Amino acid sequence: MSKATEKLPQRLLEHTVSQDYSLYTDIDQAVWRYIMKISVPFFEKHAHQSYLEGLEMTGIPIDHIPRVEGMDKRLDNYNWGAVTVKGFIPPIIFMEFLSRKVLPIAVDIRTSEHITYTPAPDIIHEAAGHAPIIADNDYAEYLSLYGKIARKAIQSKKDSKQYEIIRKLSDIKENPNADPTELAKIEKEFERISAENYWVSEANELSKMNWWTIEYGLIGDIENPKIYGAGLLSSVSESQECLEPKIKKIPISIDCIQQDYNITEPQPQLFVTKSFKDLKKILNTYSQTMAYKTGGKSGIEKAIKSKNITTTVYNSGLQISGIIKNYISSDNDEIIYLNYDKNVQLSYNNHQINGHGTEYHSEGYGAALGILSKVSLPIHKLNKKELSSLGIKERNEVSLKFSSELVVSGLIKNIHIFNDIPILISLENCSVIFKGKYLFKPEWGTYDLACGNKIKSVFGGPADWNNYNKNKIESPSVPHQKTNLNKRNTKLNELYKQVRILRENNNPPSDYLPILKKLYNKYPDDWLLCTEIYQEIQYESTLIKEKKELIDYIKSFTKNKTLRDVINRFISLVDS
Secondary structure: OOHHHHOOOHHHHOOEOOOOHHHOOHHHHHHHHHHHHHHHHHHHHHEOOHHHHHHHHOOOOOOOOOOHHHHHHHHHHHOOEEEEEOOOOOHHHHHHHHHOOEEEEEOOOOOHHHOOOOOOOOHHHHHHHHHHHHHOHHHHHHHHHHHHHHOOOOOOHHHHHHHHHHHHHHHHHHOOOOOHHHHHHHHHHHHHHHHOOOOOOHHHHHHHHHHHHHHOOEEOOOOOOEEOOHHHHOOOOHHHHOOOOOOEEEEOOHHHHHOOOOOOOOOOEEEEEOOHHHHHHHHHHHHOOOHHHHOHHHHHHHHHHHOOOEEEEEOOOEEEEEOEEEEEEOOOOOEEEEEEOOOEEEEEOOEEOOOOOOOOEOOOEEEEOOOEOOOOEOHHHOOHHHHHHOOOOOOOEEEEEEOOOEEEEEEEEEEEEEOOEEEEEEEEEEEEEEOOEEEEOHHHOOEEEEOOOOEEEEEEOOOOOOOOOOOOOOOOOOOOOOOOOOOOOHHHHHHHHHHHHHHHOOOOHHHHHHHHHHHHHHOOOOOHHHHHHHHHHOOOHHHHHHHHHHHHHHHOOOOOHHHHHHHHHHHHHHHO
């Protein structure tokens, strides 16, 4: 096990699954082998220079599906690791994996029906697409940096809906037995959600940067770029088509965050970067605009627009996690009070403050900001002696007047101090009044006064993931690895198995002919096994008639242009 994988927290491990190698069928192995054999020679000329070296260095074989456990050990040489997951995982989870230098690898593999392209994550995309380029240090740094920045992004409710519908759409498009009615229904829902006018979140913009770099990026000379994006590296059709003149090539810039994409269709344009170091510069430039770095009023307004859980960080270090409903401003337009919806968590240094989880703050929370008018200082800047001189001590009645005209009055129950900094004061029989209006009444219970006068940062999600809504949210129910074996292809898979055994035992070409006859008679829609057999009999001079018959048969599947191109490329490779 890699050092990176060993350090993963339980909340991430809950999204992983075991790789059961026995669930891969002989058809699956043929799919992997076909894609790799057709791709590797092409990528010798058209992929980033680190790709081929990276295949070997990260433990990715050509002739069979890799064991991710072995990849994890190989990636340890680059201070990375790998785990297996089931299909799409929540974006925030995916980003945290990357931030910890762990590559999540989808354990399933595409069906033979979708050999040229699949919208669903699979082991070909993750292992043969993402992993090899990690051998390039600059790319690996960009990937990790992207994860660190993206996990801080504010995500909207719309983003969550889009993720769910894309996951469903991808899964159903990958399933050859999918109900056409159900597919049409989900596609319609996808179009409806995509067409909605909505606030464009940081997470949405960063997802576009991810798409146009990590997934579909080109690098080098714009007139003759090389491929490094995993989406292109794992697609035997789009990897070739993307370099054609009809696909517009655009120099990468921060403007890529404005370019929409459709995960289920080929891309009409691609972005080209000069180097991976340039990608890091663009990413860092964008991060300077994000709420986790700007904080302030602009950060709060992003949080409100998101209608989602965010964390507000005061300059005292106090972290408030929840959904912000609105805020109150002073006469000089400074935020003096934040109103949170239900289920609020108070934390310090990403650890929930004892007794201040969502169970306690289940009905919401009002957070004050400001400077005490008497001393012209915020509470968190006062030491114990100064606090005591103002009557701010346990079991003492106080009336704290802020320069904004906010007044907090009540009996101090306790003061939470971290690293000699008071960050939270709990008051009983408390009233909070602003310009004659009650923001908190004594009969509402204990009031917890947040200490701080500036909003240092605002980021997406709760501060303490492990404890937020701990008693209300169950651990994720992660599906197990599936098998592509079904009633329809079980007997066909046996023929694939027979061919594999013949190949591994170096049987003579003539031994493949009975299997070929069965294919012609019983499985007229299968072309993949025909190509496997063609490789084995190609050089047998006594089988001229059989070879011609087979090649004509294979070419009969080429009515579809995409499939025709892929098959012809394979035949050319074998013949050469």
